[in-house]
Amino acid sequence: MIVDSAPAFDVREYLRKEMMPHFLCPGCGHGIALRALLWALHELKVDKDKLAVVSGIGCAGRLSAYIDASTFHVTHGRPLAYATGLALARPDLRVVVISGDGDCLAIGGNHLIHACRRNLKITCLMLNNEVYGMTGGQVSPTTSEMRVTTTTPLGNSEPHFDACALAAAAGAGFVGREGTRHVPKLAELMLAGLEHPGFSFIEVLSDCTEIFGRKNEMGSSSEMILRQKSELRPEAYRDTVDTPFRANELPTGVLAKNARPEYGAAYRKAAAAIKAAAAKKGRK
Amino acid sequence: MNAADSPLAARPAVQLVSGNHACALGAVAAGCRFFAGYPITPSSEIAERLSRALPEVDGVFVQMEDELASMAAVIGASMGGVKAMTATSGPGFSLKQENLGYAAGAEIPCVIVNVMRGGPSTGMPTRPSQADIMQSRWGSHGDYPIIVLTPASVREIYTETIRAFALAEKFRTPVILLYDQAIAQLTETVQLGDGMPCAERLWASGAREAYRPYAAAPGAVPAMARPGDGYRSHTTGLNHAEDGFPTQHPETVERNLGRLLTKLDSHLEEIASWECIDCEDADVLIVAIGISARASRRALEQCRSRGLRVGLFRPLTLWPFPENALQAAAAHARSVLVPELNTGQLRLEVERLLGRDRVAGLHRIDGEPIAPEQIAARAESLAKGTP
Ligand code: SF4
Numbered sequence: 001m002i003v004d005s006a007p008a009f010d011v012r013e014y015l016r017k018e019m020m021p022h023f024l025c026p027g028c029g030h031g032i033a034l035r036a037l038l039w040a041l042h043e044l045k046v047d048k049d050k051l052a053v054v055s056g057i058g059c060a061g062r063l064s065a066y067i068d069a070s071t072f073h074v075t076h077g078r079p080l081a082y083a084t085g086l087a088l089a090r091p092d093l094r095v096v097v098i099s100g101d102g103d104c105l106a107i108g109g110n111h112l113i114h115a116c117r118r119n120l121k122i123t124c125l126m127l128n129n130e131v132y133g134m135t136g137g138q139v140s141p142t143t144s145e146m147r148v149t150t151t152t153p154l155g156n157s158e159p160h161f162d163a164c165a166l167a168a169a170a171g172a173g174f175v176g177r178e179g180t181r182h183v184p185k186l187a188e189l190m191l192a193g194l195e196h197p198g199f200s201f202i203e204v205l206s207d208c209t210e211i212f213g214r215k216n217e218m219g220s221s222s223e224m225i226l227r228q229k230s231e232l233r234p235e236a237y238r239d240t241v242d243t244p245f246r247a248n249e250l251p252t253g254v255l256a257k258n259a260r261p262e263y264g265a266a267y268r269k270a271a272a273a274i275k276a277a278a279a280k281k282g283r284k
Numbered sequence: 285m286n287a288a289d290s291p292l293a294a295r296p297a298v299q300l301v302s303g304n305h306a307c308a309l310g311a312v313a314a315g316c317r318f319f320a321g322y323p324i325t326p327s328s329e330i331a332e333r334l335s336r337a338l339p340e341v342d343g344v345f346v347q348m349e350d351e352l353a354s355m356a357a358v359i360g361a362s363m364g365g366v367k368a369m370t371a372t373s374g375p376g377f378s379l380k381q382e383n384l385g386y387a388a389g390a391e392i393p394c395v396i397v398n399v400m401r402g403g404p405s406t407g408m409p410t411r412p413s414q415a416d417i418m419q420s421r422w423g424s425h426g427d428y429p430i431i432v433l434t435p436a437s438v439r440e441i442y443t444e445t446i447r448a449f450a451l452a453e454k455f456r457t458p459v460i461l462l463y464d465q466a467i468a469q470l471t472e473t474v475q476l477g478d479g480m481p482c483a484e485r486l487w488a489s490g491a492r493e494a495y496r497p498y499a500a501a502p503g504a505v506p507a508m509a510r511p512g513d514g515y516r517s518h519t520t521g522l523n524h525a526e527d528g529f530p531t532q533h534p535e536t537v538e539r540n541l542g543r544l545l546t547k548l549d550s551h552l553e554e555i556a557s558w559e560c561i562d563c564e565d566a567d568v569l570i571v572a573i574g575i576s577a578r579a580s581r582r583a584l585e586q587c588r589s590r591g592l593r594v595g596l597f598r599p600l601t602l603w604p605f606p607e608n609a610l611q612a613a614a615a616h617a618r619s620v621l622v623p624e625l626n627t628g629q630l631r632l633e634v635e636r637l638l639g640r641d642r643v644a645g646l647h648r649i650d651g652e653p654i655a656p657e658q659i660a661a662r663a664e665s666l667a668k669g670t671p
Contacts, residue, residue, distance in 0.1 A: 016518075018527075018529075019529065048516060049512060049513070049514045049516065050511075050512055052364075052511050054360070064518070065518055065520070065529060065530070068516055069516055070509070070511035070512070070515070070516055070517065071516075071517075071518045071519070072360075072363055072518075072519045072520075073518070073519065073520035073521065073522065073530075074356070074359075074360075074383075074386060074521065075356065075382055075383055075386050075521055078352060078353070078356040078382075078383065081348065081349075081352065081353035081354075081356035081357050081360070082356045082357065082359060082360035082363070083360060084320075084346065084348070084353070084356075084357045084360060085318065085320060085346075085356065085357030085358060085359065085360025085361035085362075085363075085364070085368070086360035086361060086363060086364045086511075087360075088318070088344045088346055088357070088361065089317075089318050089344060089360070089361035089362075089364040089365070089366040089368070090361075090364035090365070090366070090511065090512070092512060093364070093511055093512060110349050110350060110353070111349065111353055111356075113349075114348070114349035114353070267339075267344065267346075270339070271339030271340075271342070274339050274340060275339070275340055278340060
């Protein structure tokens with residue numbers, strides 16, 4: 001259990017001190033998500049030298065720079081595609097992707113569904129704060145209906161994306177969701193995702209306090225966390241689409257799991273067979 | 285890898301292959317061990333060949349979900365320390381520009397093959413073109429350095445693919461191999477084993493505390509950290525300082541971007557490559573690349589047999605353009621003729637270097653190569669002073 005070892009975990013061991021203070025707004029949920037990730041990595045005793053973190057563009061994308069590992073802050077929406085090359089070329093590394101809802105579902109949506117389908121060992125965290133925070137608060141594919149953003153002044157009338165349903169339908173080996181309201185639970189979910197042998201997708205419900213919260217009069221960051229505790233965004237899941245993950249209450253925890261073969265291992269196995277056949281042919 | 289394990293070992297040293305096949309052979313010979321691509325005519329044969337050849341040498345082939353992803357995956361593999369390549373054609377090359385700019389800015393070695401076909405947009409997928417000359421130089425946003433090589437024969441595709449990897453690794457830059465559909469699908473002989481040995485990237489060594497990912501003298505190439513080697517460095521597409529982290533500090537940006545932008549110019553002698561045929565006494569100098577250079581070569585022979593003093597200057601390194609070499613070759617020429625399969629992209633660069641007065645173009649955009657006779661006729665009228 002992750003909670004038991006809490007005292008042994010010192011987040012500073014995994015952070016780049018030279019990058020402090022960080023650039024996140026006070027109360028931003030992304031810092032909580034980062035702490036949960038580092039905690040899970042600590043529990044797994046991951047060697048920092050063998051850890052590669054790839055992130056996209058946006059507030060979530062900036063998190064990689066704070067982690068004391070080999071870190072790659074790449075182009076908008078493409079971290080999964082970069083990570084695919086890295087993980088295939090270097091199966092000895094542990095590859096973690098940090099993305100946001102715009103990065104992962106809008107501009108990078110195609111890469112997400114194919115990463116789920118391919119099932120290469122990558123742990124993908126999608127930090128969902130319902131908004132494009134870094135660019136000033138525009139509507140995103142996960143903005144709840146009727147929420148106000150800088151590009152939906154009348155309230156958002158597009159239905160939001162259920163990222164977990166999408167990932168599961170596309171074949172991701174591990175799919176889970178948790179909010180920043182519960183750090184040990186979140187860290188535990190991340191730990192389970194990191195331990196999964198194939199592709200794992202974890203949606204983290206995070207709060208953009210300064211932009212989204214302010215615009216929608218959701219109160220202080222602690223009020224936003226309390227709101228998570230009491231209702232966990234029910235307004236986001238009130239529509240009528242009938243999918244497994246859209247009941248009245250937003251489900252959290254592990255939502256889907258399968259044991260499909262991990263792509264990299266399957267590829268190397270097939271390659272070894274080709275080489276063996278070629279060697280046999282050469283001997284004749 | 286043991287030489288006897290090589291897929292090349294069992295094969296004859298001279299092979300009759302297509303241009304795209306030669307590219308795949310050159311890549312494996314250069315040590316390329318990762319290819320990510322997306323199907324597109326007329327470059328798909330490169331991907332097909334490598335999907336078979338790479339697993340035989342413990343490499344990886346992956347067909348990605350789109351052109352953007354294949355460029356991104358190639359950079360990801362190269363960040364992991366593996367020599368990596370992708371191949372495409374015009375429409376895909378447009379899509380690759382986003383991540384190509386990242387590779388240029390973050391200084392990640394990689395090789396991109398662009399088999400040119402007609403345009404704009406979908407153009408003529410099975411027809412030759414040379415209309416990506418400027419896109420290969422300026423296709424991504426911002427100022428950045430890039431190397432572009434333009435082979436004109438199957439054998440040269442093989443040797444230039446190897447050179448592309450050598451330059452990419454040495455100078456930590458994307459290198460584009462730019463050739464047209466006609467040469468891609470032409471069949472000629474290749475001498476396996478030709479070409480320069482492929483240099484290894486300069487890897488970080490020494491104490492982690494002392495390592496600064498982008499620290500290098502003006503115009504120099506910094507050592508790269510391989511993930512897993514204990515350096516735990518940061519790479520970003522944001523403007524960065526010597527420590528690899530983002531910065532907006534004007535002097536730091538100026539210094540680091542300045543080094544990046546002069547990196548190739550300060551090694552021009554090593555990067556530039558060209559061929560001069562009968563330039564010394566030429567009244568009319570033809571400047572051409574790829575299939576147009578082949579036709580020009582024939583035109584040159586036709587003109588010389590008629591007693592006309594015609595020469596040919598053929599850049600093999602297209603960007604950075606071999607400026608001094610062209611200026612020297614054209615020193616005595618009264619006229620300069622630039623035949624190309626576009627409406628004057630190479631001519632623009634030649635005019636920039638030699639002035640507009642003595643430069644004439646010969647352009648074809650209908651999907652057919654320019655015939656030697658067309659070039660010879662134009663060169664003849666220029667030689668006789670009747671344009
Ligand atoms: S803009 Fe929003 S998401 Fe970005 S750092 Fe501030 S609070 Fe966090």
